[in-house]
Amino acid sequence: MGTEELELFRDTVKRFLADNVEPHYEKWEKAGIFPKDLYLQMGEAGLLCVDQPEEYGGIGAPFEFSCVIVEEVARMGFLALASNLTVHSDIAAPYILHLGSEAQKQKYLPKMASGECIGAIGMTEPGAGSDLQGMKTSATPDGDDYLINGSKTFITNGQHAGVVVLATKTDPKAGARGTTLFTVDTTLPGFKRGRNLDKIGLHSADTSELFFDNLRISKDEVLGRLGGGFGHLIDELPRERLVLAVSAVAHAQGALEKTIEYVTTRKAFGTPIASFQNTRFELAKIKTDIEIHRAYMEKCTAMYANGTMDVTTAAMIKLATTEMEGRVTDACLQLFGGYGYMTEYPISRYWADARIQRIYGGTSEIMKEVIARSLVGR
Ligand SMILES: Cc1cc2nc3c(=O)[nH]c(=O)nc-3n(C[C@H](O)[C@H](O)[C@H](O)COP(=O)(O)OP(=O)(O)OC[C@H]3O[C@@H](n4cnc5c(N)ncnc54)[C@H](O)[C@@H]3O)c2cc1C
Known part of the structure; x- marks a missing residue:
């Protein structure tokens, strides 16, 4: 195609x-x-x-x-x-x-x-976010089944999910090697959805707590290798981070489009605010910032498509584009003046929604750790 x-x-x-x-x-x-x-x-x-x-x-x-x-x-x-x-x-x-x-x-x-x-993916727990090795949700063997106990939080699609790809500890003493993924059918007894959490942005996104109380699940629902969960998470994270980068560049582009519409119609001192040198230079900087990141994002998309995307590159593209998105949406909001702070102007939503992109899928700090590790080790 x-x-x-x-x-x-x-x-x-x-x-x-x-x-x-x-x-x-x-x-x-x-x-x-x-x-x-x-x-x-x-x-x-x-x-x-x-x-x-x-x-x-x-x-x-x-x-x-x-x-x-x-x-x-x-x-x-x-x-x-x-x-x-x-x-x-x-x-x-x-x-x-x-x-x-x-x-x-x-x-x-x-x-x-x-x-x-x-579908949902359940990794984060109240006591384990960046440090996923600290997760406590357990899957204990019981005959041909496992019994899952524990809780997850911040789970996207939690309210609507029919299946949760769930990270558990099948061997709490084995560190990373004791982590196993399951496909959990949410109709199983013992599965409970908690609150859909209140957030400062992404209001219509479903972000929930999930609870597992002696949930009996067949060993056939182990996803991938028993004890191989951590490796699987590492293998799959690059796509998650790349897709976040794709959304970050496009979201910044959308904010720029909204801002161009506004500055060409809003007037101050008898002239459209687009005629002030500051507005023009800000727009020029924003456009350049987006295009540079778009070029890197397209390179990374091609790498993923031909199977050469690696963990460090995925961390770099996620870090770079989501930080850019934060800068751009903030600079765009500034050009709206007070109206930018009003929820009826969509730019306010671009700004508030952008904030999470530097946190989920691995925070900017964790991205820097991953990149630094490739340079100087641990
Ligand atoms: C809206 C939303 C949707 C989400 N969706 C999902 C989902 O679908 N599935 C899922 O499993 N999770 C999801 N998450 C969870 C998200 O991935 C975590 O919030 C994120 O990984 C950070 O973990 P934490 O919140 O526990 O922060 P913490 O790990 O407690 O971090 C707190 C601060 O410490 C910093 N920090 C931590 N470790 C280090 C370090 N080694 N060096 C330097 N700084 C460090 C962090 O960068 C951060 O600034 C979602 C979160 C939100 C808010």
């Missing part, structure tokens, strides 16, 4: 968002969650898990098609939706595709592509 197909696909995505998301987004932000049915609509429109093979319900499209969806959702300022969608299509589904048994793939992937089953 070439550039022309990609751009046609982009038009389809834009039309879908204009028809099915834009008219309702404000309402969903106020409600603190978007409806589960949106996933069914997106599945119907062929916008979920697009790079998954056709045998599992995808359309076998190149990775760039998945990126185009994230780009348009983020550019239009729907970052809450972008974050939930990427967890579903670009994180949870690829874990199952890359690590799952045939039975796991058949059980979950077609329904994830249709939007009937929503």
